[in-house]
Amino acid sequence: MWRPLCSANDGTKGSSSSSGRCEPVTAHSTVPPQSDGVPITPSNTLWISFLVYHSTTACSVLASMVEATFASAFELQNLALFNRFGSPTESPVLLPKLFDTFTPLVSQSPVLPNEIHALKVHFCSRNDCIKPLKIRQAEVEDYDDLVKVFDVATELRPADYGEFFLAELIGGQDDRNKCLAAEAHGFAVGLASFTTDIDINLLNNCFELESYDFLVDREYMNKIRTTMTFMQHRGSHMFFPSGGMPSSKRQLQSR
Structure with a gap:
């Protein structure tokens, strides 16, 4: 699974919101569908490795990144952000506006009792950012x-x-x-x-459309090419029956 690197900072005071990694998953791993009915699978979900933003521009930065990511990959349906904070108070206040927490994932490694509350996954679906058409x-x-x-x-x-x-x-x-x-x-x-009401002759006069079979049916165009090839071959034999100039032309030159 590819994980995009998402970061933004205006060069002043910044705050790191999250960093983490997702455990290896198999091709058949799935998470139950969300409210929109789209299942979460390795083939339609990307994990954001980390996100850095300025507190006053977090919403606009994150919204632009998420929208651009979904727009660049039509098969992408979900974005997930894994957060591991030392205490609940460290969780960014602005993130829940775009990322809703779904069912907590079961950790594959031992977790201390005081760390259970710190495991959180924020989730965002395509329909949350891009209008379904x-x-x-x-x-x-x-x-x-x-x-x-x-x-x-x-x-x-x-x-x-x-x-x-x-x-x-x-x-x-x-x-x-x-x-x-x-x-x-x-x-x-x-x-x-x-x-379908178009003037094909006008288009052929304005554009070079030979690569597109002059916008006519391919089978019909193949027949035209076959006929033209035959006529050209026949014409060459009519004018040069012996592979040379016509006899009448040779006679004119001899004179």
Whole structure:
């Protein structure tokens, strides 16, 4: 299991929140699922080795690190931080805001009675930091949510495409035009529009698309290549039947 090194310090007064190591686990080791139903396994969980932060920036630093970590690895579902403090009062006050403690792990080595209370694992799931997205077909009712996204994230303007361009795009879906909406917590937060109504000739005139079979069906393109090869081979024999110049051309040169 890979353990990322997470640290941040503003160069002034700092406090070390935790350091530790996780015991070796097998590929079949699992921890019961949390409230969101995602099991904790070695393949979907990372352990933070240690974290250093300034007391006034801890929340923003930790939140940014956690969000960036989840965003960079789509298969990652959980982050865990193992803390071993000498007394309960040493546990950082700010950590529980992002890391909820789950069922204590049973230590594989002898633990003194006065150290039992010091073993703690803070846990954070992907859904705690990144909104879970549901992808579905867009509906006209999504207009109010999506128009706000369009105003901020796109350069499409009503003056160019019409005031109800978005509503017409969603409402005009058919077999050749589809729209998908991304929903988070009951609100539409993203839109993708797909169409098969394109001018292939125009695209081929504007771009070098030979590597993509000129955007036509591969089987059809293979037939075209076979025909072109045959015609080129046949044409070479028509103009150079003996592997040389045509007889008429030789006669002209002899004159």
